[in-house]
Amino acid sequence: MNKILIIEDDPQISKVLKLNLKLNGHEIEDTNNITDAWQILRARHFDLILLDVGLPDGSGLDLCQKIRESGDETPILFLSARTDETTVVKAMNGGANDYLRKPFGMEELKVRMNKILKRFSLPQQIISFGALKIDPSKRVVTVMDQIIALGRKEMEILILLTRRSGDIVTRENILSALYESADMYDRTIDSHMSHLRKKLREATGKTLQINSVYGLGYRLEWKTV
Amino acid sequence: MNKILIIEDDPQISKVLKLNLKLNGHEIEDTNNITDAWQILRARHFDLILLDVGLPDGSGLDLCQKIRESGDETPILFLSARTDETTVVKAMNGGANDYLRKPFGMEELKVRMNKILKRFSLPQQIISFGALKIDPSKRVVTVMDQIIALGRKEMEILILLTRRSGDIVTRENILSALYESADMYDRTIDSHMSHLRKKLREATGKTLQINSVYGLGYRLEWKTV
DNA sequence: TCAGGTCTTAAGATTTCCTTAAAATTTAGA
DNA sequence: TCTAAATTTTAAGGAAATCTTAAGACCTGA
Numbered sequence: 001m002n003k004i005l006i007i008e009d010d011p012q013i014s015k016v017l018k019l020n021l022k023l024n025g026h027e028i029e030d031t032n033n034i035t036d037a038w039q040i041l042r043a044r045h046f047d048l049i050l051l052d053v054g055l056p057d058g059s060g061l062d063l064c065q066k067i068r069e070s071g072d073e074t075p076i077l078f079l080s081a082r083t084d085e086t087t088v089v090k091a092m093n094g095g096a097n098d099y100l101r102k103p104f105g106m107e108e109l110k111v112r113m114n115k116i117l118k119r120f121s122l123p124q125q126i127i128s129f130g131a132l133k134i135d136p137s138k139r140v141v142t143v144m145d146q147i148i149a150l151g152r153k154e155m156e157i158l159i160l161l162t163r164r165s166g167d168i169v170t171r172e173n174i175l176s177a178l179y180e181s182a183d184m185y186d187r188t189i190d191s192h193m194s195h196l197r198k199k200l201r202e203a204t205g206k207t208l209q210i211n212s213v214y215g216l217g218y219r220l221e222w223k224t225v
Numbered sequence: 226m227n228k229i230l231i232i233e234d235d236p237q238i239s240k241v242l243k244l245n246l247k248l249n250g251h252e253i254e255d256t257n258n259i260t261d262a263w264q265i266l267r268a269r270h271f272d273l274i275l276l277d278v279g280l281p282d283g284s285g286l287d288l289c290q291k292i293r294e295s296g297d298e299t300p301i302l303f304l305s306a307r308t309d310e311t312t313v314v315k316a317m318n319g320g321a322n323d324y325l326r327k328p329f330g331m332e333e334l335k336v337r338m339n340k341i342l343k344r345f346s347l348p349q350q351i352i353s354f355g356a357l358k359i360d361p362s363k364r365v366v367t368v369m370d371q372i373i374a375l376g377r378k379e380m381e382i383l384i385l386l387t388r389r390s391g392d393i394v395t396r397e398n399i400l401s402a403l404y405e406s407a408d409m410y411d412r413t414i415d416s417h418m419s420h421l422r423k424k425l426r427e428a429t430g431k432t433l434q435i436n437s438v439y440g441l442g443y444r445l446e447w448k449t450v
Numbered sequence: 451t452c453a454g455g456t457c458t459t460a461a462g463a464t465t466t467c468c469t470t471a472a473a474a475t476t477t478a479g480a
Numbered sequence: 481t482c483t484a485a486a487t488t489t490t491a492a493g494g495a496a497a498t499c500t501t502a503a504g505a506c507c508t509g510a
Binding site: 376377378379409410412413416417420437439440 | 455456457458459460465466467
């Protein structure tokens, strides 16, 4: 999810963009002129600006320059019917991050947007709960900067517990997260749980606990001594 | 001044590009096919790759993917007569940094190139990971200023692991980086890995480790004792 | 061409992880 | 307190992945 500002005076295009991007989970705000855009930009933060060149009260190129001169580095992607090279070069030199000629396809827009968003977004998602940190992409679990070696299932269980830290996670939650088929001997969970606990105990000395809630499930908690 | 590799089979375009970019002070190397390009890329470092899609011995899209899979993050700018959205999307998702449709103007190319070059302008000839240093062009590996003699394949594996240090490198990654053909006995990797580990062990005394991640692949790590 | 190093294959040994099972312990409520 | 159900621990087994080593094939440079 990203906050995106659309500055576009063609209501048709604006509408289509809004619909599509909202479906992609983005939070959209839009305006059709430079004056309002400038006001909005001074008031709020955005992750990306989609900017038309030809606008009723001025050129998008000028707005872009103004934004950059104000020290604002919010990425700007131009969308414009102006296809001539001069305009593109001007835009890019003026601080734009990309320039897409109209008409364009939604897929190309999305892929170019994502390139930019990814570049400007904060690095890797790390799940954490106090001094417990899990990097699912690297498959590294750390407690107080100490690496804990976990099997795949153990890691999945710990991720589940950490994502809902403080809340109860039921045995059914775990089963359905770990297995496709339903016909699984469900005492297996207990076994994994035991191994997981042992490893956490050895690493943290009982301060990070998986507590069981009788008849309901499990809950991950730090024990403040 | 930047080192740029042009991969383009139209001699006309290739010539114009070369001339223009040389005038701009860049150092150019060029080839017209994928096979040679891959050889060149494995031997030398570039700051930017200009890549055509339609090439006599394959698709530029595949080459791009292969480059990325090998852990090489050299920026790639596509230049292609294919103007359809699908191809653009494929390219961008495959790790390209930009895609410019033919015919294009020299000014727009330059401005897009500069955008990318500026962003990546941390020229890095030698790959390093702590006290491990690899010079791929000279084929010299050093740990704590001590030279380690490695076979070609061992070196390539180590480069791969070092480029993605801290991250998991899969067996498939290694296979596709080391071999053209897909029908390779994949236990061979184990064997190389064993030899490589032995050499690292002898040189560093177990502080630089290739750890295996069961079911996923390998990861290069310094063991902080 | 030959020698020395490098690469690949193969096979057995080892390790890791998951599951099952059974015995031990804890819990809630009668 | 007592009992049945829920939970925990531990051990054992098997499947799959990985490691090691050795032997022969293969380059490659002098």
